[in-house]
Each structure stands twice: as structure tokens, then as C-alpha cells.
Amino acid sequence: MTSLIATAAFGLESVVKRQVQELGYTDIKCVDNRVEFTPTNLFEGIARANLWLRSADRVQLKLGEFPATTFDDLFEQTKALPWEEWIPVDGKFTVTGKSVRSGLFSVPDVQAIVKKAVVEKLKQKYNVSWFPESGAEYTIQVALLKDIATLTIDTTGVGNGLHKRGYREKSNDAPMKEAMAAALIDLARYNGKKTFLDPCCGSGTLPIEAALLAKNIAPGLSRGFVSEKWEQIPKSVWKEARSAAYAAIKTDFEPQIFAADIDPAAVELAKANAELAGVDDCIHFEVRAVKDTVLPAETGVAIINPPYGERLGKIKEAERLYAELGKLFNSTKWNVYVITPDEFFEHSYQKKARAKRKLFNGMIKTDYYQYFV
Numbered sequence: 001m002t003s004l005i006a007t008a009a010f011g012l013e014s015v016v017k018r019q020v021q022e023l024g025y026t027d028i029k030c031v032d033n034r035v036e037f038t039p040t041n042l043f044e045g046i047a048r049a050n051l052w053l054r055s056a057d058r059v060q061l062k063l064g065e066f067p068a069t070t071f072d073d074l075f076e077q078t079k080a081l082p083w084e085e086w087i088p089v090d091g092k093f094t095v096t097g098k099s100v101r102s103g104l105f106s107v108p109d110v111q112a113i114v115k116k117a118v119v120e121k122l123k124q125k126y127n128v129s130w131f132p133e134s135g136a137e138y139t140i141q142v143a144l145l146k147d148i149a150t151l152t153i154d155t156t157g158v159g160n161g162l163h164k165r166g167y168r169e170k171s172n173d174a175p176m177k178e179a180m181a182a183a184l185i186d187l188a189r190y191n192g193k194k195t196f197l198d199p200c201c202g203s204g205t206l207p208i209e210a211a212l213l214a215k216n217i218a219p220g221l222s223r224g225f226v227s228e229k230w231e232q233i234p235k236s237v238w239k240e241a242r243s244a245a246y247a248a249i250k251t252d253f254e255p256q257i258f259a260a261d262i263d264p265a266a267v268e269l270a271k272a273n274a275e276l277a278g279v280d281d282c283i284h285f286e287v288r289a290v291k292d293t294v295l296p297a298e299t300g301v302a303i304i305n306p307p308y309g310e311r312l313g314k315i316k317e318a319e320r321l322y323a324e325l326g327k328l329f330n331s332t333k334w335n336v337y338v339i340t341p342d343e344f345f346e347h348s349y350q351k352k353a354r355a356k357r358k359l360f361n362g363m364i365k366t367d368y369y370q371y372f373v
Contacts, residue, residue, distance in 0.1 A: 023049065097111040
């Protein structure tokens with residue numbers, strides 16, 4: 001059976017695996033930067049995975065995997081794959097590639113070989129010598145790792161990964177990707193039942209993702225996907241998947257979510273983004289410095305992406321902010337989670353974390369400090 005691959009940022013594979021399991025899939029393999037699973041109904045799996053996976057980067061259709069130590073190997077085994085089952089005669093297809101610790105290290109050459117092999121296969125199938133490429137888009141990826149080639153077709157959309165929910169038309173100078181924010185919330189085991197707080201909300205990504213989760217709103221519900229235009233997948237599949245997602249929304253549930261920032265412009269931006277996401281009625285926004293924050297409940301979950309030292313411009317400012325966070329939370333019953341690249345965060349916060357997890361926020365290496373009761 002054909003399988004799907006949900007790609008993930010480094011360190012988030014277990015989070016994406018858990019989200020795949022929550023969709024009801026059990027045949028799962030988890031390796032570096034990807035989670036592979038085999039849905040019983042492939043078309044339905046493509047639609048549901050794209051609509052519901054909160055922390056994956058994209059969903060790929062796996063066409064084949066094989067050893068390839070020479071260009072002849074790569075060409076012949078690529079040509080043998082069933083490309084005609086997916087790419088129609090008018091399909092517009094491109095090839096992207098990457099090579100890690102493989103003998104076939106020239107990515108441009110690898111891409112060219114794969115493109116040639118797919119063209120030859122489709123020529124035989126459709127008995128044509130030229131393709132108009134006027135139809136739907138099919139982006140093929142060839143990934144070589146230690147001389148093993150994996151061939152996939154992207155079902156999400158190149159340049160339009162799953163983190164692009166559609167609600168963040170504008171952002172501040174250092175926005176966190178929506179998929180990463182959702183992963184931090186997942187790692188904190190927030191489920192909407194406890195009070196949620198982000199005292200450094202910036203453009204609002206963390207509280208908005210918390211609200212989407214609490215209300216059980218599928219993160220991909222307000223956007224489109226490239227595979228929706230594929231003729232192989234019946235339109236009814238996507239219609240039914242979207243209808244089921246709308247029906248799953250907890251319309252009568254009101255989570256307690258609070259967000260603040262010292263910058264009035266940031267708060268206005270966060271409000272606008274929340275409105276676009278359809279969760280503005282779930283989040284209480286205010287302009288307030290951390291040192292002036294009053295906890296909205298006796299217990300709760302706080303997830304914080306504070307301005308890093310490089311964003312603040314001065315290390316002393318960062319240390320002062322971390323100290324203020326410590327004063328706010330250290331003597332409370334709140335579960336607190338902070339992501340920062342500052343290796344001396346615990347010293348300024350004046351409390352050692354119960355757990356730390358290494359993550360990459362974009363290209364920045366960070367630690368996710370976890371303080372839980």
C-alpha cells in the first residue's frame with residue numbers, strides 16, 4: 001500500500017507522530033525529520049493529514065524507496081515507479097532534491113536524472129513526445145540519504161507549507177512559525193481545559209494556536225492545498241473531510257486564554273490575526289509589561305517565547321525580563337514553558353527547569369525549558 005510522509009522540523013518527530021496517532025493511524029514509522037504512515041484510504045488520508053496535522057511541515061505521497069549508488073540505478077528505478085497513476089498528460093511537474101552522505105552528491109544532476117526518468121515513463125504511457133504542463137501541479141522530491149533514494153510527490157504545496165494557516169498576513173520582526181507554536185503547546189500537554197497565558201505574545205501565534213486546539217479547529221481549514229486540484233482525488237473526498245472538520249469544532253466551548261505584550265502595536269497585530277483565525281472571541285488581549293502582569297487564575301499553563309537577547313539588542317534587558325518571569329511564576333502552581341537560545345536562562349529565572357528539550361526555532365538553536373507542578 002502507498003504510504004504518506006509527514007515531514008517535521010528536527011526534534012518534533014515525536015510530536016508529529018502523536019498527532020498522526022490522534023488521527024487514528026497505527027502503521028507508523030518515525031525517523032529523522034519525517035513520520036511515515038499508511039492510511040487504509042489513501043485519498044482520505046491525504047485530505048485529513050493536510051487539514052489536521054498541527055506541527056508537520058508538509059504531507060508527501062511516497063512513490064518509492066531504493067538503493068541508488070549510480071545515476072543508472074537512479075534512472076532505471078525511478079522510471080519503474082508508477083508515475084502515470086498520479087501525473088496526468090497535462091500535469092505540470094517539477095523536481096526538487098537533496099543529498100546527504102550519498103555518493104550521488106550533485107543535487108542538480110540528481111534532479112535532472114529523475115526528471116528525465118519520469119518524462120520517459122510518461123511518454124511511454126501517454127504515447128506523446130511533448131507535454132503541455134497546463135494542468136495541476138505535482139512537485140516531485142528526490143531525497144538521497146546514505147545512498148538510499150526516496151521519491152515523493154508533495155500534496156501540500158511548495159512554498160505553502162502546513163505552517164501557513166492563513167491567519168497571519170502580517171507579523172512582527174521575529175515571528176515563530178505556527179507549526180512550532182503548535183508543537184510547544186502539544187509538548188506542554190495543553191488541551192484547552194486549563195487557563196492559558198502568554199505574557200510576551202508578540203503577533204499572537206501561541207495564544208491563537210492554543211485557541212485553535214482548544215476549540216478543536218483544524219489548522220488547515222481556512223486554506224487550500226495543491227492536491228485538491230489533482231484529478232485522481234475525487235472532489236467529494238475533500239468536501240467530506242472539510243465537512244467533518246467543521247462539525248468537529250467545539251462551538252459551545254469557551255477556553256480561558258490570556259495574552260499580553262508591552263508593545264501596543266504588537267497587541268493590535270495579534271488581535272487582527274486572532275480575528276482572521278476566527279478565535280478573537282476566545283482570547284483576552286491586553287497591553288502590559290511582564291512585571292505588571294497579574295495571573296488570571298491560581299493554576300494554568302504559560303507558554304512563552306520571550307524576545308531573545310539578539311532581538312532585544314541588549315543582554316541585560318533579556319536577563320531582566322527572565323528575572324521578571326521568575327518573580328511572576330516561581331512561587332505559583334502554574335506549569336511554565338519557555339523557549340529561548342539563552343543558555344543562562346535558568347540563572348536569570350532563578351530556578352532550574354525540571355526538563356529541557358533542544359529545538360530549532362527557525363535556524364536558531366534553542367532550549368525548551370519546562371517547569372511543571
